[in-house]
Amino acid sequence: MSDDGHSTTTMVAAPAPAVEPYQSTKKSLEFWLVFCESILTLARAKKADSKCSPVGTSVAVFLSALELTSVGTALPTIVKDLDGAGFIWIGSAYSLASSALMPASGGLSNIFGRRAVMMVSIALFAIGAAIAGSAQSMNTLIVGRAIQGAGGGSIISMSEIIVADLVPLRERGNFAGIIGAVWALASVLGPPIGGALASAGQWRWLFYLNLPLSAVAAVLVFTFLRMKTPEGSAMEKLRQIDWIGNLAIIGSTASIILALTWGGVQYSWTAPHVIIPLILGGVGIAAFLVYEFTIAKHPIVP
16 A cells, blocks of 8 residues: 555566477487488489570579489480481470479378378389380380379478477478588489499489489388378369369460470460460469369369
């Protein structure tokens, strides 16, 4: 009570909450095996993309670090051995298929599970590598590269999704740095390996080397990637696929990459062969976004 007879209230500040010190979460052996598998397949998938197209694509920003890697340095030898024109498609087929499948793989993994989609991705990558390595014509090599790109694009997407699922948010930057170091190592080793094998007349081993690494990755995924698989029958899962959205983004992406591949090389930038695919791709992406945000029941883009 104060001297003039009025009561007073004393405000006592509440003690500040103690700040819990940061503690790194201990990782199990299974985690490190799955993480190593992710960066292993990611490095191989990225090193396989050679960007032989003279026009940059929209695959991903960091792919520029792998330009002229293993396949790029061996390209003159490959073209000479296969006597094939249209060598530009060796890189473009991979980039086109990779870019088209990357958006779809994330949505499919939410429906069928991370492990199933990753296993299929590794299988596609290995099958494409086997076809490309055994190719006796340029057309066969391009088909193999397209299949390899479909698997490689999905591997890139799934590797990053799996790491994000397994690692807490506050530690994610550390593991992103590890993956970045692996990308850098792959880009440094790619050119000399490609050049050495090409000089020895063994360029096919640039593709065959993917097979044992893919086998190791598949074993690690199947054995140690223990994540909950979404429940439901096969028909129920198929009904959850955003078919319209997937077709729209795949078609639009392929159209734009096709135009960028042709532009300034096979056709001039003002030619209808370039302008029309660019317009169709842009309109398709706009329609895709409108559909995803307004109509789709199970959108790729939530």
